[in-house]
Amino acid sequence: GVSTVDCMNDKSFYCEQAYSNSTFTQHNVVNASASTWTITGDWYNDDTFNEGTFALNINGIVNILGSSAAEFHDITITADGCLVSPSGGLLSVSGNFINYGTFKNNAGTIYFNGTASQSVATNASSFNNLFINNTGDAGSNSVIINGILDVNGAFTLQSGNLDLDTYDPVVYLGGDITVSAGTIVKSSSDAWVTFDGLSNSYNAIANINF
Numbered sequence: 001g002v003s004t005v006d007c008m009n010d011k012s013f014y015c016e017q018a019y020s021n022s023t024f025t026q027h028n029v030v031n032a033s034a035s036t037w038t039i040t041g042d043w044y045n046d047d048t049f050n051e052g053t054f055a056l057n058i059n060g061i062v063n064i065l066g067s068s069a070a071e072f073h074d075i076t077i078t079a080d081g082c083l084v085s086p087s088g089g090l091l092s093v094s095g096n097f098i099n100y101g102t103f104k105n106n107a108g109t110i111y112f113n114g115t116a117s118q119s120v121a122t123n124a125s126s127f128n129n130l131f132i133n134n135t136g137d138a139g140s141n142s143v144i145i146n147g148i149l150d151v152n153g154a155f156t157l158q159s160g161n162l163d164l165d166t167y168d169p170v171v172y173l174g175g176d177i178t179v180s181a182g183t184i185v186k187s188s189s190d191a192w193v194t195f196d197g198l199s200n201s202y203n204a205i206a207n208i209n210f
Contacts, residue, residue, distance in 0.1 A: 045070060051094065058083045058101070064091065077101040077123075085110065085128075099123040105152070114160075116140050122147035122169075129153040129175070132182070134160025141182075145169045152197075157182045164193075172196050 040060030045068045055074040058081035064070045070086050074095035077083050081101035085091045085108040092111045096119040103125035111131045112118055117140050130151045134141045144163040153175040164171060164186035171186075174197035186193070 043070075053095070055095075057081075074098075077103060093118070097121070099125055099147075103127075109153075112143050112160075114141075114143075117142045117144065119144050119146065122149060124148045124150070126150035126152055126172075129155070131156045131158065132160055132162055133158040134182075136160065145171075148172070151175065154178070156180075157184065161185055170194075 036055040036057065038057040038059050039062050042063045042065055045064070045066035048068065049071060051071050051073040053073050055076065056072050058075065058077040060080065061082045061084070063084040064086045069092065070090065071092040072094070075083065075093055075097050077099045079100045082104065083099075083102070084104045085106040087106045087108065089106075089108045090111055091108060092113055094112075094114045097110075097112070098119065098121045100121075100123055103123075105126060105128040107128050109129035109131055110127050111133070112120065113133045114136060115134070116136045118134060120143055122145070124147060127150065130153075132143050134143055136142075141160040142163040143160060144166050146167040147169055148171075149164070149169050150172040151174060155173055155175065155177050157179045158181060160182045162182070162184045164184065171193040173193065173195050
């Protein structure tokens with residue numbers, strides 16, 4: 001059956017196991033370590049969640065709620081899953097983001113801030129704002145897009161490489177574009193970049209290869 005993981009004590013909670021068919025409520029510091037959790041209910045976070053190499057599987061309708069930052073390592077949305085991002089807020093992913101189901105951006109920002117290359121499979125779900133700040137070493141600092149990349153709002157590349165070459169995704173950019181460092185790589189002619197906003201401003205001092 002469905003269970004609830006509720007962290008309310010005054011100590012760090014080290015998670016070393018999988019929690020399946022659960023909701024999650026946090027009222028204190030959680031150190032997630034390298035565990036894998038499968039969540040089918042809402043995620044409430046009211047304190048610090050240290051994600052480590054934690055893997056979160058979304059296997060139901062999961063709203064990210066609470067007053068604290070939504071920071072995760074790997075996220076996988078199953079075919080039966082629907083992840084609802086914090087309303088107007090920030091969803092940080094330091095590992096891979098793999099979507100086989102549905103992602104609802106909820107007018108927020110998704111922030112890829114890995115220290116090694118990251119894989120992003122969109123399953124045609126759109127992002128509102130997309131911010132990339134991958135600080136890995138050269139050759140290990142790419143955010144690799146698989147599937148349609150549809151950004152309705154602002155796109156910012158602060159550091160790292162946005163790889164639009166490996167899987168040749170179709171790209172839609174609806175808002176302002178800022179590239180302060182890093183590289184956008186898209187050398188294939190098999191896919192398109194479409195600027196579909198009412199207006200787009202573009203500010204870049206880095207390498208762009210379309």
